[in-house]
Amino acid sequence: xxxxxxxxxxxxxxxxxxxxxxxxxxxxxxxxxxxxxxxxxxxxxxxxxxxxxxxxxxxxxxxxxxxxxxxxxxxxxxxxxxxxxxxxxxxxxxxxxxxxxxxxxxxxxxxxxxxxxxxxxxxxxxxxxxxxxxxxxxxxxxxxxxxxxxxxxxxxxxxxxxxxxxxxxxxxxxxxxxxxxxxxxxxxxxxxxxxxxxxxxxxxxxxxxxxxxxxxxxxxxxxxxxxxxxxxxxxxxxxxxxxxxxxxxxxxxxxxxxxxxxxxxxxxxxxxxxxxxxxxxxxxxxxxxxxxxxxxxxxxxxxxxxxxxxxxxxxxxxxxxxxxxxxxxxxxxxxxxxxxxxxxxxxxxxxxxxxxxxxxxxxxxxxxxxxxxxxxxxxxxxxxxxxxxxxxxxxxxxxxxxxxxxxxxxxxxxxxxxxxxxxxxxxxxxxxxxxxxxxxxxxxxxxxxxxxxxxxxxxxxxxxxxxxxxxxxxxxxxxxxxxxxxxxxxxxxxxxxxxxxxxxxxxxxxxxxxxxxxxxxxxxxxxxxxxxxxxxxxxxxxxxxxxxxxxxxxxxxxxxxxxxxxxxxxxxxxxxxxxxxxxxxxxxxxxxxx
Numbered sequence: 001x002x003x004x005x006x007x008x009x010x011x012x013x014x015x016x017x018x019x020x021x022x023x024x025x026x027x028x029x030x031x032x033x034x035x036x037x038x039x040x041x042x043x044x045x046x047x048x049x050x051x052x053x054x055x056x057x058x059x060x061x062x063x064x065x066x067x068x069x070x071x072x073x074x075x076x077x078x079x080x081x082x083x084x085x086x087x088x089x090x091x092x093x094x095x096x097x098x099x100x101x102x103x104x105x106x107x108x109x110x111x112x113x114x115x116x117x118x119x120x121x122x123x124x125x126x127x128x129x130x131x132x133x134x135x136x137x138x139x140x141x142x143x144x145x146x147x148x149x150x151x152x153x154x155x156x157x158x159x160x161x162x163x164x165x166x167x168x169x170x171x172x173x174x175x176x177x178x179x180x181x182x183x184x185x186x187x188x189x190x191x192x193x194x195x196x197x198x199x200x201x202x203x204x205x206x207x208x209x210x211x212x213x214x215x216x217x218x219x220x221x222x223x224x225x226x227x228x229x230x231x232x233x234x235x236x237x238x239x240x241x242x243x244x245x246x247x248x249x250x251x252x253x254x255x256x257x258x259x260x261x262x263x264x265x266x267x268x269x270x271x272x273x274x275x276x277x278x279x280x281x282x283x284x285x286x287x288x289x290x291x292x293x294x295x296x297x298x299x300x301x302x303x304x305x306x307x308x309x310x311x312x313x314x315x316x317x318x319x320x321x322x323x324x325x326x327x328x329x330x331x332x333x334x335x336x337x338x339x340x341x342x343x344x345x346x347x348x349x350x351x352x353x354x355x356x357x358x359x360x361x362x363x364x365x366x367x368x369x370x371x372x373x374x375x376x377x378x379x380x381x382x383x384x385x386x387x388x389x390x391x392x393x394x395x396x397x398x399x400x401x402x403x404x405x406x407x408x409x410x411x412x413x414x415x416x417x418x419x420x421x422x423x424x425x426x427x428x429x430x431x432x433x434x435x436x437x438x439x440x441x442x443x444x445x446x447x448x449x450x451x452x453x454x455x456x457x458x459x460x461x462x463x464x465x466x467x468x469x470x471x472x473x474x475x476x477x478x479x480x481x482x483x484x485x486x487x488x489x490x491x492x493x494x495x496x497x498x499x500x501x502x503x504x505x506x507x508x509x510x511x512x513x514x515x516x517x518x519x520x521x522x523x524x525x526x527x528x529x530x531x532x533x534x535x536x537x538x539x540x541x542x543x544x545x546x547x548x549x550x551x552x553x554x555x556x557x558x559x560x561x562x563x564x565x566x567x568x569x570x571x572x573x574x575x576x577x578x579x580x581x582x583x584x585x586x587x588x589x590x591x592x593x594x
Contacts, residue, residue: 003030005122008049010040010066011084012058016107020053020084023111024118037061041069044076051122053105056085056096064099071100078128080121084109176309179207184316191327193217196320197229197290200313204294205231208306212275212295214238215317218245218288225252225290255281255291260307264298278302280310284318292317363402428469432462432497432504439473440495443480451489457496463576465504471551472574475559478544479508479570488512504576509569520561524549 007029011017014035021031032049034040037058044052052070056063063083070076083096086107093104102124103117183203187196197215205213214230225243245252254261260280275295282290292314294302440456447454476495483493491512498505515523526546552559557574 002028004028005050006030006032006047007118008040008043008052009033010035010037010052010058010063011055012036013055016055016084020114023114027115029118037063037066040066044070044079045073048076048079050079050125051118052079052081053084053118054081054101056083056087056092064095067096067099067101080125082117082121084114172305176305179203180309180312180316183207183313187313187316187320188323190320191324193321193324194228196317196324200292200317201229201231204292204310204313207309208294208296208302210294210296210300213293215282215290215292216243217290217321220287228290251279255279256288258283258288260311262302262307274298276300276302278307278310280307280314282314282318282321284315284322286322289318289321362398366398366402427466429464429466430469430472431464433458433460436476436495436497436506439476440480443484443493446484447493450484450487452484452487453492455492455494455496457494459498462497463499463504465574465576467574468555471555475548475551475572476506476508478548479572482544482570483508483510486510486513499576502575503573506572506574507569509567511567513568514565515561515563515568517563520563523561524559 004027007024009017009020009024009031011020011033012035017033017035021033024031032043032047034043038061040052040054043049054063054066058066063085067081067083070079070081080102081100082103082105083101084105084107085092085096088106096104102121105114105117183200186199186203190196190199197217201213201215204210211234212230212232214227214232216225216227218225223245225245227238227241227243230237230239245256251261251263258281260278262276262278264276265274276298278294280292281288282292292310294310296302436458437456440454444454480493480495487493487510491510493511494507494509496507496509498507524545526543549559552572555574557572559570559572562569562571
């Protein structure tokens with residue numbers, strides 16, 4: 001059975017106990033009964049009741065005393081106590097409330113009154129207990145929140161500390177990167193070894209705050225180091241001092257192993273006293289080039305960040321020094337190549353002139369010989385028929401070979417840039433519609449003798465062109481000569497022209513031969529020959545196209561080659577001008593075609 005509440009009855013009158021007990025039990029309360037104050041105290045300690053109905057006048061211990069003692073124990077202090085007594089004086093009631101009672105019922109009592117007062121006190125007690133539970137829960141929650149706030153504050157403090165530390169690290173890293181970049185930019189912007197090292201020495205001394213810094217370069221074959229640059233605010237200078245590496249193995253052994261070293265001097269320096277020193281090698285994958293030394297007061301230690309900065313700067317110095325040495329070597333090679341080129345030009349000039357002089361004499365003598373032989377043949381009518389033709393043939397061969405050798409020598413001289421005659425600027429204004437066909441016609445007989453066909457395609461209304469006629473004529477002549485040489489029998493050769501608002505284009509095309517696309521960029525090189533062609537079959541030196549490119553470039557023009565499966569085209573593009581500059585267009589100009 002579930003009881004509404006546990007009620008303790010304390011009264012020395014058994015009849016009152018039975019009556020009250022019966023009334024309460026009828027209302028489903030659990031009732032315990034005691035007849036003395038001591039028994040009430042013990043029962044309350046063993047099993048605290050929800051409510052106590054206490055009589056005042058009892059032997060040995062009055063109800064007031066019982067109430068006072070109950071209020072002194074923590075376990076029973078909050079139990080509501082209703083006094084039931086025959087005493088009806090106001091002073092009795094006041095005393096009952098003073099000692100801790102919550103209500104007062106006067107005997108004889110009424111059942112309804114007793115039940116109402118009991119129910120009210122139980123309700124109050126229940127509400128008080130609930131309120132106390134809520135207060136306890138609230139206190140627990142407050143405690144938890146206070147603990148959480150404390151933990152949060154601790155976390156905030158730790159986070160603030162970490163943020164501060166990280167900010168300091170980032171500021172230090174930013175300062176490190178900025179310093180390293182500044183030094184690197186200055187070091188890498190020069191190819192002068194002295195400036196590289198002087199910049200590194202000064203910037204490191206200023207950035208780290210040391211009073212002395214110097215840089216040395218090693219001479220490993222002689223096992224020495226020479227101080228090249230130095231910065232110091234103290235007395236004593238070490239610039240240009242020569243140091244034997246093997247005299248200090250405890251220092252230079254780690255440096256030669258590419259390891260930095262720091263130490264404090266045991267014996268004070270006569271100029272600078274006792275100093276803390278950091279030495280870092282200047283090295284790369286090829287080996288150690290030199291070192292950087294920093295010195296400061298003994299109480300100023302070198303931090304990890306300082307050592308890292310010195311190492312990074314030393315690495316950048318190594319790269320810059322290697323670049324400087326490569327540049328110096330390259331410059332020495334350039335000077336040597338220029339010297340060799342001058343020797344080559346002198347040699348070509350000497351040999352060419354030495355060759356040209358006897359050839360000119362041979363040609364002149366052959367012409368005299370031809371004239372004298374002609375006279376002799378006319379006087380000697382008895383000479384067999386056909387003999388003069390044979391002599392003339394020999395003389396013709398001699399003339400052609402002399403001309404070919406002279407042309408080769410002239411080409412060599414022009415390509416070497418030492419033939420002053422090649423720079424003559426013979427400018428003229430040409431009418432392309434008449435000049436170009438005339439130039440092509442001079443090759444017609446030669447092309448037909450090779451069993452080939454000549455095609456000429458020149459529009460009637462071509463713009464006039466003012467240019468160096470000597471160079472242009474030579475360019476087109478060389479291209480037609482090449483076409484005649486390399487075009488197989490039964491094929492054709494075409495010379496054509498077209499124009500746009502800015503350029504005039506000449507095309508020399510021949511069929512029966514092609515050039516691979518990956519060979520385009522090489523065809524204008526000196527001594528180049530088409531790989532698929534037999535050099536002994538066609539002869540020549542391979543200088544023709546190189547000469548053409550130089551001539552084309554000298555008149556501000558361009559040339560390029562294109563080829564299909566069975567056709568090759570060389571195109572010369574010349575800037576055209578609508579102005580005749582006061583010149584009269586030349587319809588036909590006498591040509592010297594070889």
